[in-house]
Amino acid sequence: MSLKAIHIVFISAAMLMCVVFGLWALGEWRAADGTANLLYLIGSGVGFLALAVYGWFFLKKLKNVSYL
């Protein structure tokens, strides 16, 4: 697997982590309010979107590099 391939894996994992973080923050916020938790929730959503956009840009830019 080339650096390109593992980078895609990595970005997907990071997106997944944003989802987990978001769900966690949602749970905490529901249970006990707190502005910090709301911020985490929004932050993880933004992070997820940013990573998705970056990932798309990355795929486009490195179209010609092989996965192996």
Next chain:
Amino acid sequence: MEIPYNVKSRPDTGLYNAKLGIWLFLASEVMLFGGLFTSYVVLRVNASAENWPHGLLNIPIGTFNTFVLIASSVTVVLGWAALKMNNFARYRKFQAITILCALGFLSIKSIEYSDKFTHYEIWFKDGHRQTGHIHQDGKKAWFWNTKTLAGAPAVKDAKGNVVKPASPPIAEFEFSPDATHYSDAAKHTKGEPAAAEHKESAHASGEHAAVKVKTADIKRLSAFVPAHSTYFAIYFTLTALHGLHVLIGAVVIAYIWGPGAKLWKTNPEQYVNRIEVSGLFWHFVDLVWIFLFPILYLL
């Protein structure tokens, strides 16, 4: 003697030697961290909720560090891509950011560590427990444990010179307890009402005024060091091992970036390979953190 496929890929496998080598090495690394993650699960499943500290790590700082590492992975790849397009200057810039990110991560981590080494838990003989800070001569005390309170005789070397002066026993000390204890949350899930702010981390919730604590009332005292609990044991083991990987990765990348860059002139293909191989390692290190962060900070 020339070893085949050191630079060029072998046609039937599609790999050059170092790429295969690093992947095999990473496979073993997966098993290494896999062993530790499994241990985490086993220890956690065995622990009662009161004995598994929760919410003691600083989430904003942890989150920030996570993004530092993600950014560093991005710059590694962009640097590599730039080099593939023969843009050496751009590669230099990106990779410099990577190295700075790595150093930033490590400094932040060490601040987090020192925070823990000055933060304490006391198990009182009457059964209740408190976390907080200990002050000695107006400064935060580091690394105390139950034995510190008993004092220690002077340590002498073979010639009789005093290496470490004797420390007198401590009968009483100043302690500023945190507003909540992490086991409150555990009680709460059992249906007892809990203080409203218990969800905030201990830092955010502020401290009560300092009180005097008598050594005679204490069953056990420990800073948030590995010996504190199996949680901190696995926390420090995992993050220290991960930190070591970050450090090694940073040194290797910095070497290739600095003195090793001569190779770009003589053998550009091999140089790009080196960037790729170090980048693969770097991605692995970051990937480990992506898993570490939620299980240590959030869960």
Next chain:
Amino acid sequence: MAQTAHDTHAHAAHAEHHDHGPQSFWSKYVFSTDHKIIGIQYGVTALMFLLFGFCLMLMMRWQIAYPGKAVPVVGTLLEKLLGEPAKGGVIAPDLYNVFGAMHGTIMVFLAIVPLAFAAFGHYVVPLMIGAPDMCFPRVNMASYQCYFLGGVIMLASFLIPGGAAQGGWTSYSPLATQIPTDGQTYWILGMVFLITSSLLGSVNFIATIIQLRAPGMTWMRLPFFVWAMFVTAFLLVLAFPPLEAAAVMQLMDKVFGTSFFLPEGLFVGGQPADHLSGGGSPLLWQHLFWFLAHPEVYVLILPGFGIIAEVIANNTRKPLYGYRALVYSVLSIGFLSFIVWAHHMYLTGMGTKISTFFQTTTMIISIPSVIVLTCMFISLWGGSIRFNVPMLFALAFLPMFGIGGLTGLPLGLSYVVLQLHDTYYVIAHFHYIVAPGTIFAIFAGIYYWFPKATGRMMNATLGKIHFWGSLIFMNLIFQPMFAQGMAGMHRRMYDGAATYSLANGQDVIGALSPGIIKMNINITHAAFGLLIFQIPFIWNFFHSIVKGKKVTGDNPWEATTLEWQAPTPPPHGNFAEAPHVYRGPYEYSVPGAAKDYTPQNQAP
């Protein structure tokens, strides 16, 4: 390709001069990056450790046979070196524990694996696949150096106050970390170096086998030895790291006072261990340990299979029977060995369901092992066998390994283990596999490849004396242990179970009869006999390096595999001309061929 030996020789010598010019002694023999020199470094160091581990055992055997009597010859030396624990030359219980733990550790991690896997692997594998060297020569050098450092740490730990580790080679916690001496800390540090070494080595092996096969050397043309090494390397890469993780955690327990493997409410020496947080799991250590240590036993035996296969094919002058079956068996052994580990833990109370699972996988893994052994037996059928020294060892390997393997089957069954767990039966079982098994394979390999490495033959008469003496005494040592174990005699008892002897007049159930106890003495005598019969080997080995009969060609055994087509001894860079492979590894006695062997690189 059909060059005469002479030609190749001249070529190679020429090539080497061009490449390197004269090298200093240090860069040529000590800090070498040549896979062959590294192989020899491994081999010589590991042979010394083998002897050392054996000597530890001899002293223990003395103590078992004659509890409380001063060790003859070396008793005073022991007292001088180790002080109190060897007072008056007598091995105290603690010292017995030290020796026992270190015998196991040294034999497994510093002697057998480095010999069977690292030494032969480094020397032979690149030659067999027609490569100029390994993929990463400098990593290779680092691998040996880590091994060496690990060995030094283990040896140094004997001399610290309190001596080396005492917790057995398995180092079970809490025992291992609660013993108040520092031996265990050294043990862990030493292990970290050894693990690193094997990691570096095995990554290199796998990469080399995948990347550097000569043109035409397809997977199914690889000699079986290479396959065995390939699988072994995978076991090492994947199984060792969890032990490294466990070692790090045990180090934390020992040095930083954590409780990874220490449960709540632990008492040490009658005192509650209040200063500890508790909450850890002793079972966790056992799982992590055996997750390595079971694959490790296959690391101990697979290279042996590989060596024996080469020697048998060569000396029966016919192709190995069932090459493909052998390859697939060894692959499935590799895979299955990762899911049998808890058969070492039936008596830990981990539950009957888990026991049943591991019992099943254990029975399954015996199938490919039996296939391997059967293929090798059938390979003998109809061969015109040459009974030279390597072949004698190979022939003895088969039944010896057979005994070890068959006696292992009962140990895979949880209810049988109720009786046999931790008895001398277990000791006998696994020693049949590693001692007359793997060690015989190692001897076979040494006698077989010696002429390639040195250009001289080892003396055959001395070799035969060595062989027959070793065969007889090995059996005299280990056969009685089966009986002792079935009678219930436990391992790791420093007085050889004298406490449980009927002679003490106790009317206890399970007390051991005089006959069983007396075997201790016979076994010890046999162990000394085994030592005496190693002397011809040691002499033969060193004497033959300088004075042995010179080989007349590059291929004294008339073998087909590529290492014999290289110059003797092969120069740095190996082949005079990069070989091209045209055929499978065992084309012996092919009907219609000019000779009774056709080298792999001979063009059709």
